[in-house]
Amino acid sequence: MSENNNWIPLFPLNTVLFPGGVLPLKVFETRYLDMLRECMRSEQPFGVVLIKSGQEVGKAAEPESVGCLTRITEWDMQDLGVMMLRTEGSQRFRIVQQRVLSDQRLEAQITLIEADQVTRPDDVHLQCASTLKLVIDDIDKKGRTAHGVNFASPFALPPQFGNAGWVANRWCEILPISLKARQKLLELTDGRERLGIVHQYLLQHNII
Incomplete structure (x- = not known):
């Protein structure tokens, strides 16, 4: 495992993303549109985490401690203020520390979890x-x-x-x-x- 001392943005959702999994997203909340634009601009991944308590919209939800980094593979904005994305999970992580920003977005410092080893099929x-x-x-x-x-x-x-x-x-x-x-x-x-x-x-x- 290795630690990432930078703060990464989190996207709490009512879903569990696995490495190698495809996650389509329809995003319309201003805070997450801003987050995604910044991720695309800086080519930074964001973390998808299952909501432990709370909701996807409104006040920041409490996330589970383990999530999955994801990268944007396709995006489109045919309707103003609505972003359609196709994302793909990459590596699992564990939250070390988290914080809530003024717009109720979550950020976290994380420890990366090693990928599953490729083993001989049984x-x-x-x-x-x-x-x-x-x-x-x-x-x-x-x-x-x-x-x-x-x-x-x-x-x-x-x-x-x-x-x-x-x-x-x-x-x-x-x-x-x-x-x-x-x-x-x-x-x-x-x-x-x-x-x-x-x-x-x-x-x-x-x-x-």
Whole structure:
């Protein structure tokens, strides 16, 4: 782990972002429009954190202690005052210290959490990966049928089916589990452990 002594902007949301995950955003609050413009100008990432208590709008919410840095990959502002973005999660972090600015934005000093190690696939990994590929292919096929050339895959390319952490993260995003459960999975520091929990869920629900 390494520490970042600079203050990074936080975006508290009712969602859990995983490394390698795609997060589309529709932003209209002035404070966050200003934050995003500054991030784009300085090429600085921002942190997405699950709201522990509070709301997405209004007074600053209390965030969970572990979140995920994200970078903006696409953006558009067809309507004045409304920014549409496509962002992608990069690295997990733990909040060391946080502060609330005068406009109720959150900033934090963070400790980065090491990325999941890429390990040799085992039977559990291969089962989860092959089923995930079927799910992603089905989503993409239905999306292209419904939206044609305008379809944007909800998954970042290229896929990494040989990476246990990546496979676990994608399952954590699409399984019908609570936000609290997703947060607990995000906080696990071992990608293979995360995948093992996902595997048990898939077995219990007859998905594999």
